[in-house]
Amino acid sequence: MNAIELLLQRQSTPMLTSPAPTDDDLSTLLAAGMRVPDHGGLKPWHFQVVSGQGLQKLSDIYLQAVSVELTNSDFEEQVILDKKEKTAKMPFRAPMIIVISTNYAEHSKVPKQEQLVAAGCCAHAMQMAAFALGYGAMWRTGDFAYNPIVKKGLGVTNDNEIVGYLYLGTPTKEANAKPAKDYQAHVSYWQ
């Protein structure tokens, strides 16, 4: 697949299984993440690679966060148990997750907004590199990207943000190709 085919045909892979990217391939993904446009060369991001026992650690953090949320809730006991069970399983939807967070720097010419965009580019670049290497990937956030207990557990300070959880692995099945999206309504021209 050449670069244009990759850009025009990319699509997410929600259903992932082992194998995860090999060490060499992971290294390529991380290098692609580092290669993004970066105003001021601040590298205002951090990548936390979660696999193996790390997935259980992430699951424990999610469970802690949801347990606090559910304390004093009006839900019936069985509903609470179901929610906790569902939450604890979330990190196991793939054999590897890269958590992309910001690592904001103070800079007079580079506002946080630009640094956040750059960190978002990292997630996209790593997803594209994963596709190019034959893996599947899905960029997720959800409540746990914004939860203070989860942020603390992952070592993301209050003044930084989790940009996404990039789930990585091998697709469980061949996906039906999604149709291209028409760009006409999203473009204007000055000529």
Ligand SMILES: Cc1cc2nc3c(=O)[nH]c(=O)nc-3n(C[C@H](O)[C@H](O)[C@H](O)COP(=O)(O)O)c2cc1C
């Ligand atoms: C910042 C960000 C957060 C996202 N969070 C979620 C999410 O939590 N759950 C989800 O199903 N899709 C999420 N998505 C969307 C998927 O990654 C994916 O793009 C979407 O399902 C469309 O599929 P496609 O990539 O094949 O076009 C998110 C995308 C972005 C850019």
